[in-house]
Amino acid sequence: MIQPAFILAVLALMLAMVSLLVAWMMWRQSQRKLEAMSRLMRELTRSRDSYRKQLEELQVANIGLGKKMAELTRHLGQLHEQQQELALKDPQSKLYSRAARMVQLGADVEEIMAECEMPRAEAELLLSLHRKQK
Incomplete structure (x- = not known):
């Protein structure tokens, strides 16, 4: 006949194994989520860097347009002065x-x-x- 202590020991061992299996499955699921989040973080970082580069390019273009606008405004003023001089002459x-x-x-x-x-x-x-x- 099997001793009750032996049955309890086997049950405790089985419970421990089931607990370990559940813990390992939860750890594995957490690892997969962590890997997915890491991939997402890398994609977001690349997107951010791309947008930052585009913004810098737009800023440079805007500065160039501002300089060109100032130049054209100055030139327009000169033309206006010349036109007035010609009208007077x-x-x-x-x-x-x-x-x-x-x-x-x-x-x-x-x-x-x-x-x-x-x-x-x-x-x-x-x-x-x-x-x-x-």
Whole structure:
């Protein structure tokens, strides 16, 4: 006959083995989760580095655009000054500007000739050019 102490010892041994098996399975599952999280962390780090590089490139491009914009603004100012100087130097341009405005407002050849002291041929040319632009 089997001794009760032996049965208890076998049961305790089996319980210990089952406990060890469950603990090992839980440890293995934790290891898999840790590996998956490590892979995800590496992917996120690569993405972050890529985005950081793109941001740096955009910053460099933005600085370049800012410099170009400042240069263009300066150049536009110079052109505006030159245009004003030319307008002051050439009194005829004032007459042509005025005549062009009159054409836009619907003046006829006679009105343009009278107001701007312009020959008929020039007044007709202005009217003709204005009609072609419409």
